[in-house]
Amino acid sequence: MITAQALRDRARSAVAELGGGPLAVAVVMRRVVRSFAAARGLPLTDAALDSAGLLSAPSVDRPSLDHLVSDYLFPDGTAVDDLVLEEIGYVYEALLEDSSRRDNGAHYTQPELADEIVAHTLAPVASPDATVVDIAAGSGVFLLASARYLASSCQVPTVEIVTGCLYGADIDPVAVDIAKLSLWLLCEDPTLPLTFLDDRIFCGNSLVGLVDPAELPANVRDPKAYADAMIAVALPLGGRPGRRLEEAYAALSRGRRRPVPVVRPIHWALVAPEVMARGGFDAVVGNPPYLGVKRVRDAIGQELRDYLAHTLAGGTTRRADYVIYFLLRAAALSRGEIGLITTDSVSEGDTARFGLGALLDRGWQVARAERSAPWPTAGVRFAKIWLTIRPLDSAWLDGRPVSAITGTLEEGLSLPEPAQLDLEVPLPHGYQGTIVLGRSLVLRPSEAETFARGPLGHAVRPYLSGEDLVRPCGSTASRFVVDVGKLGLEELAEDRALARLVRSKVRAERRRHFVKYPQLKERWWGFLSPVDELYRDAAGLSHVIAFSKHSKHLWPVLVGADHVFSNGLVVYPTQDPAAYAFLASDLHRVWAMRAGGTMLNTAYRYNPSRLRATYPFPVDLAPLRPVGKALLAALDRVGTERRIGITGVLNLVGDHHTHDLATTDLRQAIADVNHAAARLQGIEESLATPDLTPTGFGLTPTRQRALMAALVDQNLTLAETSRTSPETSRTSPETSLPSPETSRTSVETSSTSPETSPR
Numbered sequence: 003m004i005t006a007q008a009l010r011d012r013a014r015s016a017v018a019e020l021g022g023g024p025l026a027v028a029v030v031m032r033r034v035v036r037s038f039a040a041a042r043g044l045p046l047t048d049a050a051l052d053s054a055g056l057l058s059a060p061s062v063d064r065p066s067l068d069h070l071v072s073d074y075l076f077p078d079g080t081a082v083d084d085l086v087l088e089e090i091g092y093v094y095e096a097l098l099e100d101s102s103r104r105d106n107g108a109h110y111t112q113p114e115l116a117d118e119i120v121a122h123t124l125a126p127v128a129s130p131d132a133t134v135v136d137i138a139a140g141s142g143v144f145l146l147a148s149a150r151y152l153a154s155s156c157q158v159p160t161v162e163i164v165t166g167c168l169y170g171a172d173i174d175p176v177a178v179d180i181a182k183l184s185l186w187l188l189c190e191d192p193t194l195p196l197t198f199l200d201d202r203i204f205c206g207n208s209l210v211g212l213v214d215p216a217e218l219p220a221n222v223r224d225p226k227a228y229a230d231a232m233i234a235v236a237l238p239l240g241g242r243p244g245r246r247l248e249e250a251y252a253a254l255s256r257g258r259r260r261p262v263p264v265v266r267p268i269h270w271a272l273v274a275p276e277v278m279a280r281g282g283f284d285a286v287v288g289n290p291p292y293l294g295v296k297r298v299r300d301a302i303g304q305e306l307r308d309y310l311a312h313t314l315a316g317g318t319t320r321r322a323d324y325v326i327y328f329l330l331r332a333a334a335l336s337r338g339e340i341g342l343i344t345t346d347s348v349s350e351g352d353t354a355r356f357g358l359g360a361l362l363d364r365g366w367q368v369a370r371a372e373r374s375a376p377w378p379t380a381g382v383r384f385a386k387i388w389l390t391i392r393p394l395d396s397a398w399l400d401g402r403p404v405s406a407i408t409g410t411l412e413e414g415l416s417l418p419e420p421a422q423l424d425l426e427v428p429l430p431h432g433y434q435g436t437i438v439l440g441r442s443l444v445l446r447p448s449e450a451e452t453f454a455r456g457p458l459g460h461a462v463r464p465y466l467s468g469e470d471l472v473r474p475c476g477s478t479a480s481r482f483v484v485d486v487g488k489l490g491l492e493e494l495a496e497d498r499a500l501a502r503l504v505r506s507k508v509r510a511e512r513r514r515h516f517v518k519y520p521q522l523k524e525r526w527w528g529f530l531s532p533v534d535e536l537y538r539d540a541a542g543l544s545h546v547i548a549f550s551k552h553s554k555h556l557w558p559v560l561v562g563a564d565h566v567f568s569n570g571l572v573v574y575p576t577q578d579p580a581a582y583a584f585l586a587s588d589l590h591r592v593w594a595m596r597a598g599g600t601m602l603n604t605a606y607r608y609n610p611s612r613l614r615a616t617y618p619f620p621v622d623l624a625p626l627r628p629v630g631k632a633l634l635a636a637l638d639r640v641g642t643e644r645r646i647g648i649t650g651v652l653n654l655v656g657d658h659h660t661h662d663l664a665t666t667d668l669r670q671a672i673a674d675v676n677h678a679a680a681r682l683q684g685i686e687e688s689l690a691t692p693d694l695t696p697t698g699f700g701l702t703p704t705r706q707r708a709l710m711a712a713l714v715d716q717n718l719t720l721a722e723t724s725r726t727s728p729e730t731s732r733t734s735p736e737t738s739l740p741s742p743e744t745s746r747t748s749v750e751t752s753s754t755s756p757e758t759s760p761r
């Protein structure tokens with residue numbers, strides 16, 4: 003038996019021994035395919051390959067050549083019994099010269115990866131009549147995976163699936179032959195002619211060619227020649243729509259001459275008319291090539307690039323990766339599902355904007371995505387994406403359920419962008435905490451104790467950071483900071499220990515920042531950004547409400563007001579339970595997660611200004627006060643009973659095995675807050691009902707989505723109202739939130755019920 007690696011290595015040396023070039027590759031590949039056939043007991047001769055026109059190799063002294071190759075590949079008569087069919091393609095990939103691989107972006111996919119893509123793509127459409135295509139099929143890895151998946155899930159013989167469901171295309175003729183032969187081998191039916199997939203697997207450029215039969219004039223005598231000619235005249239014009247292109251088409255319809263294009267188009271409308279007549283393939287799968295923007299032009303030329311940009315992407319694609327043309331073509335060919343392996347830059351910049359973003363605008367949704375994984379062999383990273391045109395309840399992002407996925411592959415809804423509002427906001431400003439700058443003013447408790455005994459001891463203050471907020475033992479400061487910003491240097495001199503610290507460590511540290519922050523030169527011993535407004539607004543309060551700026555839970559914590567708050571926190575200078583209830587509600591959370599903030603890995607970035615500028619705030623939060631008080635009491639009880647901090651408390655709440663009284667009460671208090679906030683907002687309460695499931699306590703993705711849609715709806719209606727009639731807009735407190743009749747987005751569940759709204 004021969005190992006996969008040995009076979010690839012030997013094939014490479016056999017090709018080298020034969021002097022390289024396409025003939026050598028064809029001869030070696032023939033021998034490889036025949037050995038796979040032999041291992042399956044299938045007859046496959048050179049004569050049969052010749053008459054099917056597969057892996058064409060002119061017959062130059064074939065027997066001795068064959069003998070030579072055999073000796074190289076299988077020197078001791080070893081066989082390929084154990085090797086999977088996909089290995090034929092990998093052998094061929096090993097023979098591809100670097101330049102051709104570079105230009106066609108060919109990296110063949112491992113079977114497990116193809117199986118994963120295929121399973122999620124085909125699950126919703128699996129039937130013996132489903133149609134599946136891979137438009138950059140290479141040696142057919144995805145077609146093999148699709149055949150196996152459909153045969154097993156529909157309990158239908160593989161041969162029926164291969165002949166009834168599968169289509170493919172590739173620009174590389176050898177790859178196309180290998181795909182056909184691999185599928186022939188998979189069927190294990192010696193009576194099948196080798197040409198059985200000639201009308202299913204095509205060689206040519208998948209991106210070029212007519213998709214819609216209506217693009218051809220009626221009653222054309224030779225549709226293929228005419229369609230080819232249309233491409234031939236459009237290509238030199240870069241496919242730019244306009245007078246010149248129309249004239250060129252008109253000349254075609256008048257003249258007899260049928261120019262031939264320099265590329266080999268695949269006219270899907272002609273090669274798969276029955277499929278295109280039904281609106282396209284049920285699924286498109288594959289791993290199309292990706293090439294960075296700089297290499298696209300070198301690989302395909304400016305003319306073709308322009309042509310693709312105009313015919314597939316509506317004009318410009320600026321700095322997009324080559325893969326977006328395959329993505330857009332896949333969408334044009336599919337009437338249901340798409341599952342692709344692609345570059346991880348599919349979610350970035352122009353590639354995202356003109357690719358996924360454009361598809362989402364046309365009604366596609368990302369059903370599932372994995373954003374970045376290392377490619378096992380090529381030192382690049384890749385993403386997996388699954389798109390659908392079906393209505394979706396929820397999606398999966400990096401293995402997590404989410405309500406929806408955006409065109410930049412972030413968690414979020416593809417709802418309209420919320421508008422900026424100019425409302426009176428019934429919540430104090432949320433401030434980012436103090437930027438201390440550097441470590442020299444930050445003290446450990448033992449150091450702080452020493453300084454605190456000095457004459458300026460009051461300047462040593464507890465310093466609360468994001469980590470403190472979520473510490474398991476409670477939200478108290480673990481460090482201290484010297485707040486000497488308000489003092490002059492002479493006053494500082496009164497405290498020798500402090501003065502020494504400031505003059506030595508602090509000055510040296512701050513000096514390094516003078517270039518970047520010239521404002522420090524004047525009062526270098528102070529904080530970089532003291533946020534005086536925050537401490538002014540918090541004066542006289544015993545507590546304030548703080549969020550960690552980056553957090554998984556986006557949960558507000560009531561903390562002592564006498565801290566210096568680090569810039570890892572966002573602080574609302576209020577202790578009003580009504581404000582707490584609003585900030586703890588899922589209404590606030592879904593907004594903050596999607597419209598108000600951005601996702602960084604698994605943590606959310608909390609952005610209070612964006613929330614303030616866009617959230618459709620009710621006029622007054624006072625009705626939430628009772629539920630806010632109850633929630634704070636319930637949180638306190640669980641935290642105190644168990645001596646745990648907010649993270650521990652939230653973990654208990656989300657643990658479906660925990661049912662003690664205090665935790666159950668807390669879950670009820672959270673639900674009460676949600677319901678009260680929904681009522682106040684004029685949104686159906688059931689949308690805000692949290693559930694306890696094995697994955698946690700909270701809103702299902704469907705409810706999150708519907709809640710967000712309802713809020714966006716309110717946002718847009720408020721924006722519209724203030725635009726059309728500024729005098730009655732919500733900047734005056736009497737006007738109420740939008741009613742269903744005025745609602746702008748059409749999400750069933752987004753209706754507001756004015757009767758239940760207190761306003």
Ligand SMILES: C[S@@+](CC[C@H](N)C(=O)[O-])C[C@H]1O[C@@H](n2cnc3c(N)ncnc32)[C@H](O)[C@@H]1O
Pocket residue numbers: 106107108109110111136137138139140141142143144171172173174177206207208209288289290291292
């Ligand atoms: C990354 S490989 C993937 C092949 C196969 N899908 C797999 O995963 O093993 C990309 C394939 O796209 C093909 N290709 C490149 N440009 C193409 C085009 N314009 N039309 C059709 N196929 C193309 C290459 O020949 C290559 O086989």
